[in-house]
Amino acid sequence: MNPNIRNNIIQRIKQDELAPEKRWRVVMRRLLIWVPALLSLIVGSLATGVILFRILHAGWELQSVTHDTYGAFFFDILPYAWIILVIILVITTHWALRRTHRGYRWKESLIVLSTLILTTLIGIIVYQTGIAYTIDKELENRAREQYNSMRSNLAIDWHNPSDNRFAGEISVDSINQDNLNTISQDGQVWKIDISNALGRDEIGDARHVRVFGSYTDPATRDVEACIVVPIDIDTTNKEEGNMMAMLSNSDMLMAMAEDDRYSLSRSCNKLLYDRAMIIQE
């Protein structure tokens, strides 16, 4: 042992008045790294909740009407931006946990697995309590140009005038209770006659509707509605009005077309009948 090394070190400590770092600084530094870990976990859980909400309320009962196959429907409804966000946040959580005081001793698989499990469990709570629905709605309210809520996506998926399907937000200047002005997601205004439509009494205070009907005048976008249902999703996350699901059932369509109790117009009866024929083919 070289005594000079010892003496030089002690001398330098005393000369430069070096001292061990204050204990509270050490504790603060160790606690601070938990902040990004917990923040990432919380935001990741919120995002997971929104993913669950958007997948579970994507209009599965109408898949046969809006899409040709379940596969096409599934890939269409996946909230890719949210999924990417969750992946990034899981990575961030992992990074931060690794840098905690004893985090280096934990197995990789343990960190990743526990992060995923925690995120999923908290995400389920976020979904069940309606927080996911609120986040989705508020994001659209605050960033309408950049973000489509679940409700907007349902309208987008449904709106296909060439297939007699229309969807949009009821305009505040709607004419009367028999006629609605709706604005589709692409900004076009549609005049919907719902005077003889099934479901017209269920609209209530809903602001968004799905319509099955036919053009009366394509130039002016006048539509006669045969079926109208709201597409608002309430805070308990139940979608209202899956009456439209019958549009994929030829027997039901035929029954409606031939049953006078529904008081549908002749053009609506023909529309329903023709659709039933197409399905049977």
Added chain:
Amino acid sequence: MRRAYSIMNIVHAFLNLDTNETGNGDDIVILSDEDIVAASITNPDHYSILIDRYTAPLSRYVRRRASVSQEDVDDILQDVFIKAYTHLTSFDPRMKFSSWLYRIAHNHIISWYRRHEVRHRDRIMLDDHDALKLFSGDDGLGPDVQAIFNDDAQMIHAALAELPDQYRDVMMLRFFEGLDYDSMSDVLKIPPGTVATRLNRGKKKLQKIIDGMHHV
């Protein structure tokens, strides 16, 4: 017979006996690193005990890690001990003090490499006595490698220098510094399982490099 001593007794022992032991005759008490760390936080003179304890092993470790002059070794050692002193309050008694010190030394050496642009090949300096340790213990290299070593010891040195850093680090800590897996985990800040994996892969890789060199 061992006895527990209070911090004040440690002070008394140090000032009177100039040693890291206290008591006399059969009544010897070895002060633990943790006790000395606690005393050093308030009085740097006690830190000398730790310096005396670890100068020799750290000095060997530094010399093995790079082909540097004795002057550079001393400079590195001083920096390591100074850094350890200023960070004494962050030492966690759940790990061994030696592991913590080796961690500081390991990181400091890596910084030193970068500052002085030490070539990859120069990042190791062993003597034959050191190299023999590669073959010791249940997890040492096999007799076939030892046979090659007996013929050409330099080949083993060259092969070790060719190993990727992550494997060489665990190989050196395991075989030359004699650290266990937990200690290596604390030094390198990786899970103990990863230590075992890297050690296993390091040995295989070393074997492959040696085979390649031997058959050229």
